[in-house]
Amino acid sequence: MRESFRWFGPPDRITLPEIVQTGATGIVTALHEIPYGVVWTKEAIAERQALVREASGERLEWTVVESLPVHEAIKLASGGGDELETLYENYRISLKNLAACGISTVCYNFMPLLDWTRTELAHPLAGGGTSLRFNMQDFAAFDVYMLERPGAEADFSADVLQRAKAWIDASRPEDRERLLAAIMAGLPGAYERYDVPGLRAVLARYEGITKDDIRANYKRFLEAVVPTAEEAGVRLCVHPDDPPRPVFGLPRVVSNEDDIAFILDAVPSLANGLTLCSGSLGAGPANDVVAIARRFAEKIHFAHLRNVAKDADGSFEEANHLDGDTDMVALLRVLLGEERRRRAEGRADFEMPMRPDHGHELLADLGRGTHPGYPLIGRMRGLAELRGAIRAIETLDRAA
Structure with a gap:
């Protein structure tokens, strides 16, 4: 190879x-x-x-x-x-x-x-170092409570939604900003970023697709x-x-x-x-x-x-x-x-x-x-x- x-x-x-x-x-x-x-x-x-x-x-x-x-x-x-x-x-x-x-x-x-x-760009590893990670509860917290996407709740289990609510209730502004930044890192080329209203706007282009x-x-x-x-x-x-x-x-x-x-x-x-x-x-x-x-x-x-x-x-x-x-x-x-x-x-x-x-x-x-x-x-x-x-x-x- x-x-x-x-x-x-x-x-x-x-x-x-x-x-x-x-x-x-x-x-x-x-x-x-x-x-x-x-x-x-x-x-x-x-x-x-x-x-x-x-x-x-x-x-x-x-x-x-x-x-x-x-x-x-x-x-x-x-x-x-x-x-x-x-x-x-x-x-x-x-x-x-x-x-x-x-x-x-x-x-x-x-x-x-x-x-x-991903929801974490620097998840700590037990032996030292960091990794990328996708946390379903964090993603649900963003989708349901930060993005407030209509119907988002249907995409997650009751257990995930419960943990997502607990996360959002306990989160500080910097936690939510860090989560937004991690998700935005996945935009093409990782050079473009949106805030939450901007993400809502671009997602609207796919409505009904x-x-x-x-x-x-x-x-x-x-x-x-x-x-x-x-x-x-x-x-x-x-x-x-x-x-x-x-x-x-x-x-x-x-x-x-x-x-x-x-x-x-x-x-x-x-x-x-x-x-x-x-x-x-x-x-x-x-x-x-x-x-x-x-x-x-x-x-x-x-x-x-x-x-x-x-x-x-x-x-x-x-x-x-x-x-x-x-x-x-x-x-x-x-x-x-x-x-x-x-x-x-x-x-x-x-x-x-x-x-x-x-x-x-x-x-x-x-x-x-x-x-x-x-x-x-x-x-x-x-x-x-x-x-x-x-x-x-x-x-x-x-x-x-």
């Missing part, structure tokens, strides 16, 4: 020379400064490629785009046919420009509004861009919802095995694939991540490897990469087996890029102010654990 590391571009507090020291050789990044729906030019792509090479002493290569964003108007199918066609065309041009620059793996998501959702509506809009998007990706040799790979459940009443359409099957069947093509995120899918109690990987192995073009530990009420916490509720060794066996199959087919692109996803803040990570979930040492630890597991699997398989 191609060991990769996510980098958020020049503003990232983690530097490319530091990433070199992790042992990764691939960089996963995006042109985050370009507004959604605007074409990524060949010049801008090449400039970022050159920066990655030069700053890393030619030891790193930009190999995966994460993400080429899908404009909210596409998810909503709003703005009229002309605006949508312009957005589709801009996306197609960006795909062709990436391919022309030699980048062929493009991760994206179709999550309405929020890319991911159902899961079937989002699916139909998604299928229209795939029909518009997958043929171009196929022609250009680009592998599109959708990232699952995080968490894999409706959030603030927003429909989610990439949450489970049935959703993935719908997407991949909507426009059958090797260019229409999956980013296997073991943490996002693993947060769903009904999801068997290993079985999902086995079923869709041929269409997995990129892997985010992380683990979560779930609670009975739907809460979950980022675990160590080899711990948590997903059998990471079994999952790696599936992915490595798919690589062997592709190599046997004679495919030049048999090697699957992967990156250690998220990580605990440890040691010098603490207080550094890196992107939530993306510290240096915690991810390097995860990469080292994954590297060791992969080496052990490969050694055992050769001896068998």
Whole structure:
């Protein structure tokens, strides 16, 4: 597997020379400064490629785009046919420009509004350090009592609602501000923030939109861009919802095995694939991540490897990469087996890029102010654990 590391571009507090020291050789990044729906030019792509090479002493290569964003108007199918066609065309041009620059793996998501959702960005760990965490009672407190979303109570159990009420009654203004900030960190690119009235306003745009509506809009998007990706040799790979459940009443359409099957069947093509995120899918109690990987192995073009530990009420916490509720060794066996199959087919692109996803803040990570979930040492630890597991699997398989 191609060991990769996510980098958020020049503003990232983690530097490319530091990433070199992790042992990764691939960089996963995006042109985050370009507004959604605007074409990524060949010049801008090449400039970022050159920066990655030069700053890393030619030891790193930009190999995966994460993400080429899908404009909210596409998810909503709003703005009229002309605006949508312009957005589709801009996306197609960006795909062709990436391919022309030699980048062929493009991760994206179709999550309405929020890319991911957590309620704690620095949950203290027993042995020291911090992790990301999603507390169901805190989320319910925000949704029901701070956001005051109509009908929100129906999305939570009586026990969760009781604990949410106790939390809101005991909370101080700074507790509520901290909760708002944690939830806002999941907005695309983590660069935009709303206060509570602002969040209500943007959520209103989705009023009356159902899961079937989002699916139909998604299928229209795939029909518009997958043929171009196929022609250009680009592998599109959708990232699952995080968490894999409706959030603030927003429909989610990439949450489970049935959703993935719908997407991949909507426009059958090797260019229409999956980013296997073991943490996002693993947060769903009904999801068997290993079985999902086995079923869709041929269409997995990129892997985010992380683990979560779930609670009975739907809460979950980022675990160590080899711990948590997903059998990471079994999952790696599936992915490595798919690589062997592709190599046997004679495919030049048999090697699957992967990156250690998220990580605990440890040691010098603490207080550094890196992107939530993306510290240096915690991810390097995860990469080292994954590297060791992969080496052990490969050694055992050769001896068998």
